[in-house]
Amino acid sequence: MSANQSNLKTSLPSAHAASNQVASQRRAPPKPAMSRQQKKPSSSKSASDPRHLAIALHHAHRIQAQKDTEALILDRILDLVTYPTSPSADPASPSAQDAQAFKAALLPFQPADYDNLILERNIEGLCGYGLCPREHRKEDSHGTFRIKWGSKGSGPGGRGREMNIVPREKLEMWCSDECAERALYIRVQLAEEPVWERRADDMRGKSLILLEEGRANQQGKDKMRSPPSLREVTGQLDNLHMENAPGPSNLEGGMSRLSVRDNSRDLAMERGDSNPALQTGRVQVQIQENDNLMSDNVTAPEMRPGDDKGGSIEGYVPQEF
């Protein structure tokens, strides 16, 4: 009994530390009375089976981690509401410091958290994009929807203008269309799953890039890439022609260098697969060919008894009438 008692006392605080912490964070006063009533039965059980304690602790730690992350995200939203640091900052070319801090703060966000941030900034009267110091626009008239016309030649079939009907709230989130584009460019990069479920090797949402950086990269790549890739391609073609028997591996390499690489990367970007592990393909396809399946002695079909009447159907011989 005494051993049991001491066991109880040692197991109690650790067993309930996590849940009590959660409780004290949320609402400290009501919890102690309740948890005291609960402690006795659960701890006597844990004394009988240490596995239960371990399982309970495991789950308690997970819940605690989840709550900590939520608190962290809330803190970051509160921080980001006051961004950027200088009121004269230009959203098109933010200061390196601000951009760095903004991107770092957004890493654990889900798109829904990001929406909360935008909402919070709008309540403060600011543009929804975190690096824009301007006020969000306010439409004077009271209609619920607005018609937006696209640029010339953007309509169906390349003629006329594209027309979009947009809810007013969506328009009023931003100071301008450019900021809307910038903010949504960030939003699509955020990972859908919450931080506590992300895997360590998941690259998605780990490195965010601003729209301006993305464009600069794109242009830089295009300039860098196009001339050498052309030369590369012609070189490969020459190789193909000159070599008598191009091996499959060589051919494969040539093919990938030819054109597939550029497209697939763009497509992957569009899908949102920035994970390099996924770029080679999701499934390893291994083709195994069977040789000599046909045996040598092939004979013509022969008549069997009963075949003249149609034969049997899986062993059942239809009766004649």
Add this chain to the structure above:
Amino acid sequence: MDEDYSSGSVDADREMTRLWRTWRTVFEMLQDRGYEVTEEEVQIGLDEFRQKYADPMGYPDRNKMKIQARPTEAMQLKYTALKTASNPDPQPDCGTIYVEFCPDSSGVGTKQVRTFNHFVDENNFHTGVFITQTPISPSAVRLLSGVPGRICEHFQEQDLLVNITRHELVPKHVLLSPEEKTRLLQRYRLKESQLPRIQVSDPVARYLGLRRGQVVKIIRKSETAGRYASYRWVI
């Protein structure tokens, strides 16, 4: 009296009446929860309310509308945990409540909630009730419920326009004290987890300010049994 002014005053009058109804529901709520409020405060008439809380334009002045109330002894008794070996003299887990009406007519976010939280914390109120005209943002809700050691609740004005517990289809909910709860569990030889449940977010649970782990007794009229009492565990 010119046309503009009269239309404005009609508008103001409507808002005033709505707010008066909300105000009365808040007092009924405090009374039902067991706080010390006088009968005159609960039964305040529209004219008196208008005199007290209207600004010169006839619109309600929400900055003036702040309520503080202390718990009655009966309520303190209900919120006192049972004596145990480790805690021979338990303190009641309730205290002064503070109610504030948010004057901002739209877009209530973390800023206002943070000020409110700060005020509640600074003046050492046990419970704070924040009443707004519009819904508040999700992060503001999270911020409001995240005050360590204090309980902050949020209502919208329109939620309190009528007192839902006075509706004929809403049965009477009575909170059990810890002692009554243990007696109930002993009587029926139950664990608390074997009781039916009620959510903390249930409208009546929010009205009564119920907390996780408490047990509420629900008394209904029954055709066969006259009165039928059931018990629910707040989760």
